Amino acid sequence: MAGILAGVGVGPGDPELLTIKACRALKACDLLVLPAKTKEKCYAYQIAVQAVPQLAEKACLYMDFPMIKDQKALDAQMDQNTKEIISWLKKNKNIVFVTIGDPSIYATYHYIHRRVVAQGYEAKIISGIPSFLAVAARLGISLADRDQQIHVIPGSYDTEDAKDYPGTRIYMKAGKSLAHLKAGLQREVESGKTLEVYAVANCGMENEKVMIGLDVLEGDAGYLTTVIVK
Known part of the structure; x- marks a missing residue:
């Protein structure tokens, strides 16, 4: 049995704009994926933790998502990040990838979502206010x-x-x-x-x-x- 990956939109900045569904997913997850090197440098985390203080106690995966236009290098990094996320899904861990705004609009999350689904694992999207x-x-x-x-x-x-x-x-x-x-x-x-x-x-x-x-x-x-x- 494998875990589920969820891309959760936390909105643009005001923690009061997180949806009830987003807060529920954040509270329930086993592991957070942060597209940053630290919590302090992750806009999405800093927004979400104000609405869901329990996040401060959650285990985190810090991942590099370089803002580059070299498709080959970008694909290599996304493949590596996907491999690590799947290793945790195989351990039946439910994972939330937090993203500012909405996960369906110019969001890094979709690079991972597509790869996870293509490899046969379950992934879902929880909307945020753009x-x-x-x-x-x-x-x-x-x-x-x-x-x-x-x-x-x-x-x-x-x-x-x-x-x-x-x-x-x-x-x-x-x-x-x-x-x-x-x-x-x-x-x-x-x-x-x-x-x-x-x-x-x-x-x-x-x-x-x-x-x-x-x-x-x-x-x-x-x-x-x-x-x-x-």
């Missing part, structure tokens, strides 16, 4: 009305083509590329477009920062910055 929904709520704005489209864009990659997307553009994890993104938006305004620009860094955390308007976008806002353009 950052851009929490950001919209924090700002008190609607992301879309009537027939407007919504486009979710990974802000750390090339975003140039997104300027032609209609409706609302959401740039996730845009902090490291904020200066580049701001320059592109400025060019759009100079070409005659009217844009509403909003951004929130570290939504729901103690160091949360709200920016409204293109002029106040700052290049040092931090990795966990969501930018909304309407």
